[in-house]
Amino acid sequence: MTNEEQPTTNNIxxxxxxxxxxxxxxxxxxxxxxxxKGTITGLIGPNGAGKTxxxxxxxxxxxxxxGEVIFDGEPIHHLQPYQIALQGCVRTFQVARALSRLTVLENMLLATQKQTGENFIQLWFQRGQVRQEERENKERAMEILESVGLAAKAQDYAGALSGGQRKLLEMARALMTRPKLILLDEPAAGVNPTLIGQICEHIMNWNKQGISFLxxxxNMDVIMSLCNxxxxxxxxxNLADGTPEEIQTNPEVLEAYLGE
Ligand SMILES: Nc1ncnc2c1ncn2[C@@H]1O[C@H](COP(=O)(O)OP(=O)(O)O)[C@@H](O)[C@H]1O
Ligand SMILES: [Mg+2]
Incomplete structure (x- = not known):
């Protein structure tokens, strides 16, 4: 029994x-x-269910x-991951992938892939534009780091961050490409309760700015408090889908979790 959403133009x-x-x-x-579009949608299931x-x-x-994947009205299953990210669909990983021997700021700047500077000829002829782009990216990176409380750590090695801070850095990095949809794989796993609260607030704020989330x-408290x-x-x-309240009281869902 599901009350699945049908594929419509309302779907990101x-x-x-x-x-x-x-x-x-x-x-x-x-x-x-x-x-x-515009929602925070949850994906849950027992360990090994196939979520990741x-x-x-x-x-x-x-x-x-x-299978078929449509993002913002366009098929994307034939695109490379970086192309999908450039279209506005970015993801984070269950185990945060921050590069520990780069600084926090360098990790942020790595996310901005489509830089003019990557092409040598362009680099040669358009040095002014490259510098301008670098300046803008750096400003944007610092603004985002500021908003998640990591600005003071900008010059620290990412390897020196706590697990929770690394999760925050991953999300901050995802924002660099101005995404329409962010896929978060277990943002609260291994994070202390205070930081979980902060992460949830950031997600709600970014959602208010128009970014959709999957x-x-x-952590069911996180799912229940965030998800539409x-x-x-x-x-x-697929076992079921519905509002958090419907899912919480669905006997099939409860049964699926009993064996955990
Ligand atoms: N690269 C892989 N090679 C072989 N088996 C895999 C691979 N990735 C996942 N699996 C298996 O697929 C199943 C689903 O895993 P996963 O998607 O990680 O589940 P979840 O994220 O819901 O815990 C598990 O049985 C897992 O062992
Ligand atoms: Mg997983």
Whole structure:
């Protein structure tokens, strides 16, 4: 029993029929998910349900065996992950991927890929423009770091940050490319309660500024307080979807979690 959202132009993301096997294991099996524009949508399910794999399929870090992904009205399943990010769909990782031997600021600047400076000829002829772009990126990076309370750490190595701060840095870095949708894989995992509260507030603020979110999270308080709509995955397939209240009282969902 689901009251799934139908694929409409109101969706920033619509994925249907997604499947991926690893050897004999069907990690994701004919799964679908819709994220309405402007919402914070949750994706939950027991450990090993296929949630991270589904993220990998949505962002094409892993190529699906089959399925279709529409982002902001355009098919994206044939694009490279960096191209998908440039279209406005960025993701973070369950284990934060900050480069520990770069500074916090350098990590932020790495996110701005489509720089003129990457092409040598352009670099030669357009030095003024490159410098201007670098200045703007740096300003934007510092503004975002300021907003998440990491500005004072800009020159520190990312490796010196706490686990929670590294999660914040990942989210801050995702914002550099002015995304329309951010996919967060367990933003609260391994983070202390105070910082979890701050992370939730940042997510709500960014959402008010127009960014949609799809969030995998085990912390049900986070899911319940943030999400407009929740999808449940179990053993690679859709189990249910609905409002947080509907999901919380769904007997099938409760049963799926009992074996954990
Ligand atoms: N690269 C991989 N190779 C082989 N098996 C994998 C790979 N990634 C995930 N799996 C398996 O697929 C299943 C789903 O994993 P995952 O998507 O990480 O689940 P979740 O994020 O919901 O905990 C698990 O059984 C996991 O062991
Ligand atoms: Mg996972």
């Amino acid at each position: 993301l619509s994925a249907t029929g997604l499947s991926k096997s690893f050897g004999g294991l069907r990690a994701v099996n004919e799964a679908k998910i819709y994220v309405k 794999t589904l993220f990998n399929l949505l962002s094409n870090f892993i190529r699906p065996d089959k 969030i995998i999270e085990h 709509h929740v999808w449940v995955l179990a053993e690679g397939t």
